[in-house]
Amino acid sequence: MQKPSIPKGTRDFSPVEMVRRNYIFDTIKSVFQNYGYLPIETPAMENLSTLLGKYGEEGDKLLFKILNSGNYLSGIKDEELQTGKINTISRKISEKGLRFDLTVPFARYVVQYRNEITFPFKRYQIQPVWRADKPQKGRYREFYQCDVDVIGSRSMLNEVELILIIDDVFDKLNIPSLVKINNRKILTGIAEYIGEANKITDLTVAIDKLEKVGLDNVNEELAQKGLSRKAIDKLQPIIKMKGKLKERFSSLKETLKDSKNGIEGINETMTIMCYLKDLKIKAKFDLDLTLARGLDYYTGSIIEVKAKDINIGSICGGGRYDDLTGIFGLPDISGVGISFGADRIYDVMNELNLFPETQQATTQLMFVNFGIEEEKYCMPILQEIRKAGINTEIFPEAAKMKKQMTYANNKRIPYVVLIGENEMQQGKVTLKNMETGIQEQFETGKLLPKIIENFSNK
């Protein structure tokens, strides 16, 4: 028989893992709500027309497509199949795809329900997304994103609040983090300044790698992509720029003074920084001109968060998009949002041992099952204890004591109740503390108060 398995890049989650994952999700959710964001959900699959062309050429390739139902080959002629033109054929046999992120479905949602939505619209969305990437460390084919976006407001206050959200989330999860801030308009300005405005994508992709591969390699890649020697020389002082935030801003302003885009980007970013410097923030944040971010739709601020001392890529990222809804027929609506990568956050917390150990046990009290008579005697007591809010279970069959105790032990249930023939006759119960091994006997009526007392002491 074939060994059971799951597709690569996907994962099963055990009860222990789920408790931890839910801890992350609950933390994130509570912060989102704290800032006035409300949840929505969208379907796992979208029409391919919604998805295609939104993530660049690379992104399109990474979309999971869903085969049409029924006789999906009926509209295709034999000769057409022979041509091997995957793109035209796949358009005919597949009309749906799994969502690639949550931002594009959100844009679709906003346009579709524009008459019912009050703007600015603040929503959060925590759902899985799928990418047909090659999996590796910190990269999965199915993973959760926790998106929070506000659409219909151009105010930089939104950016500021998103950074506060980032700070709150990582503070609550105890993850030391580094927030990088940049602006696409500044990058455009730089491209204009060095005289390579049409090579903006190549430029940003290359300088994005600065930290990883070093300046020489970046310059090499730029030359390879066809940027002129002169342009690369002009770029050097900008990406090498160091010093205090204030100084960097003023020197950048001087350099990009002829670029309308550049100045706009600088002003926006300065506005954000101005707010931030007067607020209490635990995370480190900084302007990082090498931050580019791939997704095509960003037009203004861009934000990315990395966990300190861990090499796993970014754990949160986002930015402002001025015209995402334009493609769906609703132009001139600006939005800004960020996305937390729950799975990477999990990996980081795992590596740094940040999960509270206490999360393990869900059952607080287990009744050992001695037989039918005892079951009947115990059930009303269980009901009463459950009503008091204690997580309680009874072993479902009168298995050997050893098996039942092993079960309780493996499940890390802290207390076990024994009511057998002896106890029933005497109207007593035996309560065993699984941690200390000590057990005591008392009247049945005293069980509940005793248990409540035990748990409240902790």
Add this chain to the structure above:
RNA sequence: GUGUGUGUAGCUCAGCUGGUUAGAGCACCGGAUUGUGGUUCCGGGGGUCGUGGGUUCAAGUCCCAUCACGCACCCCA
């Protein structure tokens, strides 16, 4: 898409320059202990060595192919 590594028990792995019947730890089941888990002792089940082909007297071990998985790059959460 490019490069690279690994496939042996449910899991983690050992198995030397090819050599009899493929091992360990953990997990599981049973017993010591018919009303007591976590510690200890004894015993047990479980493997077409990823798959197919080749070299050889002989292949888990060497060669080729193939599949699967991992890591790095590209890109990204």
